[in-house]
Amino acid sequence: MDRVNLYSDTQTRPTEGMRRAIAAAEVADEQRGLDPTVNALQERVAELLGHEAGLFLPSGTMCNAIALRLHIRPGGDAVLLDRTAHPIVAEAGGPAALSGAFPQPLDGDGGIFTAQQVEAALAAPGDRYAPRSRLVSVEQTTNMGGGRVWPLATVHEVLAVARRHGLRAHLDGARLLNAVVASGVSAADYASGFDTAWLDFTKGLGAPVGAVLAGSRELIDEAWRYKQMWGGAMRQAGIVAAAGLYALDHHVERLAEDHAHARVLAEGLAAIPGVEIDAARVETNIVIFAVPDAAGLAAGLEEAGVEASRLDSRRVRMVTHLDVDRAGVERALAAVRDTLGRP
Numbered sequence: 002m003d004r005v006n007l008y009s010d011t012q013t014r015p016t017e018g019m020r021r022a023i024a025a026a027e028v029a030d031e032q033r034g035l036d037p038t039v040n041a042l043q044e045r046v047a048e049l050l051g052h053e054a055g056l057f058l059p060s061g062t063m064c065n066a067i068a069l070r071l072h073i074r075p076g077g078d079a080v081l082l083d084r085t086a087h088p089i090v091a092e093a094g095g096p097a098a099l100s101g102a103f104p105q106p107l108d109g110d111g112g113i114f115t116a117q118q119v120e121a122a123l124a125a126p127g128d129r130y131a132p133r134s135r136l137v138s139v140e141q142t143t144n145m146g147g148g149r150v151w152p153l154a155t156v157h158e159v160l161a162v163a164r165r166h167g168l169r170a171h172l173d174g175a176r177l178l179n180a181v182v183a184s185g186v187s188a189a190d191y192a193s194g195f196d197t198a199w200l201d202f203t204k205g206l207g208a209p210v211g212a213v214l215a216g217s218r219e220l221i222d223e224a225w226r227y228k229q230m231w232g233g234a235m236r237q238a239g240i241v242a243a244a245g246l247y248a249l250d251h252h253v254e255r256l257a258e259d260h261a262h263a264r265v266l267a268e269g270l271a272a273i274p275g276v277e278i279d280a281a282r283v284e285t286n287i288v289i290f291a292v293p294d295a296a297g298l299a300a301g302l303e304e305a306g307v308e309a310s311r312l313d314s315r316r317v318r319m320v321t322h323l324d325v326d327r328a329g330v331e332r333a334l335a336a337v338r339d340t341l342g343r344p
Contacts, residue, residue, distance in 0.1 A: 005329040008308040010176075010259070010286060010322035013207040019247045026243035030236055031057065032229075038239030042246050043213055046200050049249075050174070051193025052215035056224050057242055058233055061175045062087070064199035064214040066095050067227045069136070071197065071220055072169040075101035078135035080171075081122055083109040085145035086138065087173060099231075103132040111282065112146020116158035123166055137163045140173040141191060142180045145312070148263070148287030148320075150180045153190060160194045172198035175212075179205055179285040182256040196220065205256050205286060206248035207323050210241050252323065259286040262321040262330050269334040275341045286322065291315045292341065301340025307333045 006012045015023065029035035043055035058064050065088050069080060073096075080096060082088060084106035088096050096102035105122060107114040124131040137159060143149045163170045172195040174188075181188050192198035197216040202208035214224055228234065235241070267280035267288050278290035292298050292315060299311045310318045319333065 003306075005307045005325060005332050007319035007321065007325060007329075007333055008310050010204040010320045012308075013203075013205070013322050013324050015209055015244060016207060016323070018251060019207065019244050022243045022247040023240055026239040028237035028239035031238040032234040032236060036237065036239045036242070038246065039242040042242040045246065045249065046213035047215045049188050050198050050200065050215045051189030052198065053218045054221035055213045055215045056221050056228060057235075057238060058212050058214055058228060059210060059235065061173070061199060061201040061203070061212040062092055062095070063228075063231070063233060064201075064212050065092065065171075065173055066099055066231070067224050068171045068197040068199070068214060068216075069096050069102050069138075070100045070227055071216075071223055072136045072171060073100040073102045074133075074135065077101065077103050077132045079103045079105040079124065079132035080136040080138055081105045081107060081119055081134065082138040083107055083112045083114055083140060083143065083146065085109075085112050085143065086140045087144060087175065088138065090145060102136075105132065105134075109143075109146065111149040112140060112143025113149055113151050113155060114159070115155065116162045119159055119162045134166065134168060136169045136171060138171045138173060139195070140175070142176045142285050142287070144175065144287065145289075147282060147289045148176070148179070148285040149282070150183050150284050151191075153184075153186050156191060157194070170195045174199050175201045176204050176285065178253050179256050179260070182253065183260055183285050202245040202248050205259055205322050206245070206252045208241070208244035208248050211245050213245070255323065256286070259321040259323065259325075260284075262286075262325060262327060263288050265327065266319060266321065266330050266333065269330070270337065273334070273338050273341060276337065286320055288319045288321075290317055292317065298337065298340050301343070302333070302336050305332075305336035305339065307336045309333075
């Protein structure tokens, strides 16, 4: 029996249609700007996000790393972001090592902080003791916050504070299109007010590799320098960029299926004794819940052929995606019930 892989939406495998698009891709040297498939993807994402230009990169982590380097002046500038945001919890200290950035964590609600929190965290003008406030970073949707969708009004309020104080703004759009599908708000409406924004293809969109960083032509020209410096030129990269184009054509609207499966999963978990979860807060495809013994549950799930990620001693994360159908969700729920029901 096939395994049910709810470890992350990064576990998706290319569909047959995507594999055909990859095989048929027209390619050339992307480092010289000659690869037509890469160029088409960069232009399409830039337009989708409401920016002038885009840069194809191997990963979303590299998008964050380059964006922070574009905005941060080495020497202790602060980036304000949620405590659970990816640059803090999953980038191996990269902001500090690569950009000299001082991460200033905010305690948001499910990964969503407020304009008032940003205002309160800013260093006072002329304060030579505190890190200089330089950048605000928003993660849409929130990952470790549970797949929550930033309301557009909250985004605008945070951006207004940032602009009033001369800060730059960055959008981590790893699951931006999940937010678009869940809310009905366009990607450009969410992303165009930021100095940089990016879109990942390796999450729910189902591509095997790649992301695109978008911004002004000037910033993207500078971003190319860091791509070159950090080893990111990929030559005939149209082979992988083709997967991104295919995903935009075929895998966006279907994200609603993942969201529906996540709601079924969350509601089913809420009915199991020993599980703590507020199913009403599950808005997209990420389900985080608590049990008395996360390690024990993870072991039981593994035995039943279900993969999930254990976040700490009590919390477990499950993420729905295009390789998990309704039957897989039901198998996962049965495995949780069986494991927690054991004496």
